Amino acid sequence: MSVTMRSKSGDDGDDSVNLMASVNRSNNGRRPDTSVCWIGAAAVSLGFLLQILILGVVAHNSWAIRHQDSKCENMSYSLIIDRDKLRDERDQLKIQSRNLTEEMELLQSQYNAMAASRDKLQEEVNRLKLSKTDEPCSQGWTSFKSKCYYFSGKGQAETWENSRKSCKERGADLVIITTQEELDFVSSIFPVTWIGLSDKEMEGRWKWVDGADLLGDEFWQIGEPNNNENEEHCAEVSRSAKKFNDVPCNRKFSWACED
Template sequence: MCMVKYSKAIGHQDSKCENRISSLTADRDALRDERYQLKLDSINLTKEMEVRDTLQEEVNRLNLNEPCQEGWKTFNGKCYYFSTSGVTRSWESSRKYCKERGADLVIITTKEELNFVVQSYRVTWIGLSDREQENSWKWVDGSDLIDDGFWQVGEPNNHQNDEHCAEVSRSAKRFNDVPCERKFSWACEN
């Protein structure tokens, strides 16, 4: 800090202080400009990563030259895996199984896809839950459930405050919320 002592050289001290203040001000302004540029770079990099991820997902979807893995079924250009008959898991365990194979629980977006998924088992886990926030149903990719027309009448009802995961049944061909710990068959989508 510049302090001026009482002396004959006050003019000399003032000059030193002014130079120091000027230097510190220039350093502060340079740091402010650098911080602003880093923020811009961060924003641009985040946008580029989002675009890259979106493009990679699209490439994966459109890469129809590669057949589905053995044991997987093709429907509308996507690959689906249905759990082995008689094998059931909780919602989280089913999701883990899918993720270990480079997939995730199925995200149903059309009536045709719903009809395809319900063919295999009496009840099947799908990639839909409100585990993060009650009544805020999200797919496993983080997207919101947009069309809630696939729910069974009266659902989701969160019966006994513990129904946070969704399943579909062959008989109803509609979504139903149930406790995530229940064990059902599951469908993966890649």
């Protein structure tokens, strides 16, 4: 009987030991790990921060896109205004160009009409000149190179003014010499002859009786005109020199008229 009891008592002790070990193992399995908790918390925080960063980037990009769209709209509006202004300027230039073209055509037409009228008048002048040269000079006049000349009578002599008066009474004026041939012809008649040249209106400005200025000085004698004693304001030609010479206008010489 006693052996059996010990055996049972021994079994109960083993069970107690096994139960305590099981309890201890159970308690060890439920103990929390602090490093795992920190990693989880950090992951949650990073995820939250990442979401905030993403939202910030999205918001910034949205604002930038809206700002860029507004800027593009303003630029587009400005370009449209500039385009319209350029179109208006182009249209104005077209109108001005068309008006200028019309004015140019009108001026060209007027010029053509005036040119035609000028040519017609020139033909009439040429015809009159031709008819004049065909007609002989009046009695007492001498013909030379299609012109008619009147020379004072032999032994007649007058001042420059009276000589011119005599020419005007015949519907002419003192001779105007334009060529060397004409100078040789006029100067060959008398020893000294008055011609229609003077600087009576302005000293040093020699003018012909028709108001034209004397061009060039090739017909003057060497050293002339010299206005000796400030009294030489009229021109004469001599047979010997066959050149112009200034002398006092009150001297008396023969004269030559030109029709």
